[in-house]
Amino acid sequence: MSAPESLTPSDRYDAIVVGTGIGGLTAAALLAYSGKKVLAVERHDRVGGYAHSFRRGAYTFDAAVHLIGGCDSGGLIDQLLTSLGVRDRCDFMPVNPCYRAEYPGLNLDAPTGTDEFTATYQAAFPHESRGIAAFLQDCHSIRKETRRLLANDRAATASGSLSGFSTLQRYRRSSVSDVLNGQVTDPKARTALTTLWPYVGLPPSQLSFLYWASMLMSYVDDGAYYCKGTFQVFANTLADVVRDAGGDVALRTSVRSIGTDADGVTGVVLEDGRTIRADVVVSNADAQQTISALIGTERFPATYCKGISRLKPSVSAIVAYIATDLPDSALVSAHETFHFEDWDHDNAYQATLCGEPNWYTLTVPTLIDPDLATDGSSLLVHTSLIPFDAAHNWHESKPQHEANIIADLEQRVAGFSSHIRHIDVGTPATMKRYTQNSDGALYGWELSPRQIGPGRPAVQSPIPGLFLAGHWTQPGGGIYGVVTSGIIAARAILGHDSESDLWQALQ
Ligand SMILES: Cc1cc2nc3c(=O)[nH]c(=O)nc-3n(C[C@H](O)[C@H](O)[C@H](O)COP(=O)(O)OP(=O)(O)OC[C@H]3O[C@@H](n4cnc5c(N)ncnc54)[C@H](O)[C@@H]3O)c2cc1C
Structure with missing residues (x-):
């Protein structure tokens, strides 16, 4: 299902998943494959959240994700896809060196x-x-x-x-x-x-x-891995597991609220007012929005809401998606390059917080997957962290940031701007618009010592039947982290004490 037209208020599912980021999709796929009737609801026109990709003419770009771990034989993502019977649908290509580090006077390829x-x-x-x-x-x-x-x-x-x-x-x-x-x-x-x-x-x-x-x-x-064809392939694979098992994936569909009564969760209300019932809801949406906008803080213990109100969200990013007629090798030698102007990471972070990052990462996915550009171009993704509040109006500030990014690239390759075939810039406002993450936060809550693992809200919420999955819950951000959260949610719902019990049950 790509549109929600066929959902009717009489529909009842065993579980509804709100949002199809990788955390939500992991839970949805595991539940569907285990025999539950699952509905996954996504407001965007495609699944994946930050792991989605987009096309611009001959070019396909990952919106965010550059590489992931856990894809080696027996690794978490390999195990997940194998257990779901779809391992062959994702070609994870090893990225080695894992990264290249550039500092004044030192270039280092980290294998x-x-x-x-x-x-x-x-x-x-x-x-x-x-x-x-x-x-x-x-x-x-x-x-x-x-x-x-x-x-x-x-x-x-x-x-x-x-x-x-x-x-x-x-x-x-x-x-x-x-x-x-x-x-x-x-x-x-x-x-x-x-x-x-x-x-x-x-x-x-x-x-x-x-x-x-x-x-x-x-x-x-x-080992570090890139998913051939972009990480959208990974997200689509998980969504297909839901559909193949008889579940539904409703795109372009927003959940307006999550229903609860004295016994717990009752289902969801869609943006157009239709109610879909289920005794289990997994929210992959921003935790603060789940609690205050989708449910209402009055439904939660005051201490729970207070704990969450003290948490600090992670920073956002500014990303330039570029196609150039320069060969990959003229730009960089590695899939992922971290370029720092000085040797002090605290200075780099301070500059970031001031909205003027003096460092960047360059990803050249066509080095490993040339098919991403069908006209032989090199694709280049320039990323810096930046806070949402570094600009009053991102639309107005964007041209200046774009100019700064091109200046960075001119320093690497003189005359770079005359080789640009395409450029798009995504700001923190873009990150927010496509995923609803507050202020375009990259990893949910900041990953400080007090905000990881048990410092984040647990996957199992205080409301019976309500679970969280994604980077706003335990253990934390990144694809590996959110897959883990989706597995924990599925285990809790299905009653498996250990991961190996879950894998065994899926055999
Ligand atoms: C620029 C950037 C680079 C990154 N690079 C990497 C990397 O290389 N490797 C890595 O491991 N991680 C990386 N990350 C982090 C990683 O992408 C995220 O931590 C992870 O993808 C978050 O997944 P999630 O499951 O929490 O869902 P999200 O990706 O946050 O998606 C949530 C989904 O829920 C949907 N939604 C929200 N509210 C509703 C609603 N009410 N109704 C319906 N749908 C709703 C949204 O539309 C969205 O699709 C990067 C992040 C960014 C931004």
């Missing part, structure tokens, strides 16, 4: 593979060899313990009880810098090791070590 990654940093900073190994070993332990925690123990995941998880326990309140500064002395080595911080939206001094280490190692230990 995937734990040993290779460690050796590369040790070769760049031989005097810090031991500290680098110790730091990355801690990251590795965090990753392993996090996977074990999230895969097995539903109660501990929600409550934050960490007995049996010694590394998580030790660093639960630590920022990346808290840990790194105790192990590595050279400030440049510290900076280079934390090149990936923009992926999680906070500089190392403010960023949760647990979340950062899990994210870093999902790429380093397991």
